[in-house]
Amino acid sequence: MKKRYTLEQKRWDDPAEHAMPEHTRVPARFNIGGVEIAPATVLAPMAGVTDTVFRRFIKNASMFSADGSAGLTADGVEAVTSNQQSGCGLIMTEFTSADGLSRMRETKRKRYLTYYDDEHPISAQIFGSNPETLADSARICQDAGFDLVDLNLGCPAKRVVACNGGSGLLRDLPLIEVIFKRVRAAVSIPFTVKFRMGWNDHHIVCVELAKMAEDCGLNAVALHARTREDGYTGQARWEYIAAVKDAVTIPVIGNGDIRTPEDAAAMVDATHCDAVMIGRAAPANPWIFRQIAQYTATKEATGVGSYEVPTDADRYRMIRTYFEMLVDEIAIEERAEAARAEAITASGQVAREQRNRDCVGKMKQFASWFTHGVPGGSGLRKSIFEAKNGAAVLGSIEEFFEGRANATPHNDSGLEAVHEPEAMIA
Ligand SMILES: Cc1cc2nc3c(=O)[nH]c(=O)nc-3n(C[C@H](O)[C@H](O)[C@H](O)COP(=O)(O)O)c2cc1C
Incomplete structure (x- = not known):
């Protein structure tokens, strides 16, 4: 039987104190609808942050090391190459308004959807509430060459929620189902959804939503384990990631409060999620993905995880x-x-x-x-x-x-x- 995560197990104050079982490690790879993601780490979409410059910056994080020893730890353990050298398996765009995308002139659209060849695999995130418009913009993303398209059901911003977009939609599961079906029918690339647990503690919908996503043919789900009303307060409640993982067979990406490689491993251990998604820690510590790769590799090789800390x-x-x-x-x-x-x-x-x-x-x-x-x-x-x-x-x-x-x-x-x-x- 799967181990369930409880709040009591969390040791945020000092993750190093957290005694982790041997199998605790971020998976080397996972697959979203035929797209191979290796390693199983995802750069979270972040408005105002994850533009093409920042995404490539994260993917090239190995260049910051003075000796260029990317992927090598102090013990000389070889981590990996290319995508795995940066440690980041998948990058995502900032969220883009589906209404805006479907109305924009071609040249302006290109500016919003700019990415470079070395960014693959890359997922485009869209938000909105109109099923037809969302289906249209998913098609636009597919035509622009994105490997995946993702629907945002997590944004708590008032101006987004006011138009029923982002986390606003979490109050209307029947509409979400229509959107899932329309977008699914509109594109052949993998289609995923990123959501919060629900609107508030009285309205938690994440398990139901994940099952609905699976039934509608979506290829993966990502859960930021907070409600809309939580904003960014308190701690992410990883036990809900575990509950979603228990409920579906499509890959589950866990998100919320990963600050260190130890946290990433602890989330996998606690929830059995297929991949981890990292947001705020990335602009504060662009080495985080590489540190996770180093931690994983050293742990596998020597039984003790270690990683470089930037000078x-x-x-x-x-x-x-x-x-x-x-x-x-x-x-x-x-x-x-x-x-x-x-x-x-x-x-x-x-x-x-x-x-x-x-x-x-x-x-x-x-x-x-x-x-x-x-x-x-x-x-x-x-x-x-x-x-x-x-x-x-x-x-x-x-x-x-x-x-x-x-x-x-x-x-x-x-x-x-x-x-x-x-x-x-x-
Ligand atoms: C500056 C900023 C911008 C964000 N923009 C988006 C966005 O465009 N789409 C989205 O799904 N989530 C967005 N988020 C939420 C993150 O993707 C992520 O779910 C959240 O920060 C929790 O993960 P973390 O604890 O690793 O930061 C944003 C978060 C921040 C801090």
């Missing part, structure tokens, strides 16, 4: 890499616009200025996340927020890290620092 030099290299990738992406977009002769128009100029502002905004946001856990980081974050442009942001970072190249590594997940925009409900 300040690694952190500095990583911030610079991310900034360079952001700037490169802008240059690519501008070249594409010039080719379409958009840049010489007034609207082209406005778009360009907006993009530069967005770029500096992202630099500030990410620099702040990336420096959580670094002693003295709060002073750095203050100067970053006062910086007027990208060069000034970089200048503050360079100044801060100068002379700290060999400082002691830190392992702070920084989870609390990453917030979902508009989602922190009162």
Whole structure:
């Protein structure tokens, strides 16, 4: 009989204290409707975070190591290669409005659905409440070459819920069933759903919803083990992931509060989920996937899991890499616009200025996340927020890290620092 997870078993304060049975390990692979995902780790969709730059940044996380020893632990245990080198098996887009997608001009759509060849396998996440529009946009994602399409039934943001999208739909299971059927009929690529447990504690629907997904031909489900009313408060209730896993035969992806490789292994042990999904820990600690791969490999080889913790030099290299990738992406977009002769128009100029502002905004946001856990980081974050442009942001970072190249590594997940925009409900 499967072991059921209870709250008493959780040891958040110090996961290292949690005595884990031998079989505790994130699976090497799993399969969603014929798409092989290896290892069984998923980068959670995050609005304002998981754009193409961030997704590729996570997939290339191995480049941040000074000696380039990606996939090798201190014990010299070889972890894996390619996707497995980064440790991240599947990436997902930020959620995209189905209404918006189906109305947009082709060029604008391309901008929303931009991804590069090295991002496969990649899943496009859509939200909305109109079955026809959702089916149309799923088809658009399929035509754009995505490997999977995912429906968002978890977003707690007021403006999304107000249109009955995201977690708003959790109050209307019959409508969800219609949506499942329409979207399923519209696409041949694997179709998945990501949801919360229910609207609130009086209305928990996750098991019923997962069964309905399976009956309607969906290929996997992902559960963020909180209700809409929970927002991000308290602890994710992993026992509901275990309950969903017990109820269906399609793969179940567990999500909520994974901060460390030990947490990832503990979730698999506690729930028997097929894969783990990681959100807020990724922008705060982009090494998390690689650390999980290292932990899994060392545990398998030696019986004791271990992983590298980034030094300040690694952190500095990583911030610079991310900034360079952001700037490169802008240059690519501008070249594409010039080719379409958009840049010489007034609207082209406005778009360009907006993009530069967005770029500096992202630099500030990410620099702040990336420096959580670094002693003295709060002073750095203050100067970053006062910086007027990208060069000034970089200048503050360079100044801060100068002379700290060999400082002691830190392992702070920084989870609390990453917030979902508009989602922190009162
Ligand atoms: C900044 C931010 C943006 C998010 N955007 C989305 C989204 O677009 N779609 C979605 O399904 N969930 C979204 N989420 C929720 C995450 O995917 C994930 O379910 C949640 O953060 C719990 O996982 P974690 O504890 O690993 O962070 C977002 C979360 C954050 C913090």
